[in-house]
Amino acid sequence: YGAGICKFHLFCDIFSIHEPDQLPASFELLHSFALWATSDPTSDCIAPGVAASVPFEPVSITVVQNT
Numbered sequence: 273y274g275a276g277i278c279k280f281h282l283f284c285d286i287f288s289i290h291e292p293d294q295l296p297a298s299f300e301l302l303h304s305f306a307l308w309a310t311s312d313p314t315s316d317c318i319a320p321g322v323a324a325s326v327p328f329e330p331v332s333i334t335v336v337q338n339t
């Protein structure tokens with residue numbers, strides 16, 4: 273959980289997302305974050321070796337919109 277929050281803050285900093293737009297996050301922002309985060313599973317927020325052992329499962333837009 274903590275690694276995900278760390279990566280989300282890193283994403284928002286890189287793409288200059290203003291704090292009021294971060295939470296509550298829009299579907300578009302979360303979708304962009306999910307695409308960005310899964311494009312490179314390695315990160316400073318995740319311990320070395322852990323990223324390789326964590327499976328990344330694709331989630332369809334329909335599933336996300338229904339939650």
